């Protein structure tokens with residue numbers, strides 16, 4: 001009797017934790033896509049409301065966080081200041097592997113308070129996922145430093161990610177995992193484009209019990225064929241490209257072609273939150289498992 005009460009209370013606590021994680025993910029998505037954030041336009045003289053929100057959220061999780069500012073070209077003649085938000089969970093063992101950096105761009109197309117681009121899928125999904133994964137990973141043993149990099153000015157030309165890698169000693173890095181557009185739709189498929197050197201890691205992800213299909217490839221050609229669409233150069237389409245230019249292995253997770261991409265219909269109401277949540281949980285499990293081994297980019 002006692003044992004079953006104990007099991008029941010463990011079950012209740014586990015479910016309460018899962019429920020609160022899901023509520024928090026929904027709340028973060030709501031904030032990022034709200035009219036206050038006005039479509040998260042890239043660049044501002046000082047960190048904008050979205051950068052400040054992310055900074056506060058990482059801080060409230062007890063994770064060290066900093067801004068990294070950079071200049072970027074905005075049109076032919078003008079420049080703007082962008083602000084990456086960088087949170088770091090340090091390695092917790094003596095023999096640390098190389099670093100793991102998880103990226104998601106928080107900027108989108110902007111707009112005005114009463115008419116703005118919410119950018120729910122692109123890329124509030126990746127940004128809110130960073131917060132959810134950081135919360136889980138904070139409680140785990142880590143064999144590598146894990147860096148959560150929320151980039152600015154991706155939409156303008158991957159400027160935040162390019163600036164980050166320009167300031168970085170690439171030898172210290174094992175892997176970049178880039179999250180951009182995670183709201184999988186009725187195809188129920190998560191796409192993973194990866195560097196050849198990251199193949200063993202993606203195989204590990206595919207061995208998990210994921211409640212959706214995973215299509216992974218290092219071949220742009222195969223991805224075009226699978227999506228029946230060859231308009232997008234996926235190797236260059238998001239922040240992972242900045243890491244690949246520096247020879248850092250990468251995995252890019254995304255949902256493929258979105259017919260609401262860069263329209264005002266890319267809203268939280270128009271995406272399937274449960275499917276998105278399942279994607280975040282799977283990627284979170286994957287990153288926890290990667291953190292349990294000393295990573296090295298050469299093996």
Ligand SMILES: [Zn+2]
Pocket residue numbers: 105122123154180181238
């Ligand atoms: Zn994007």
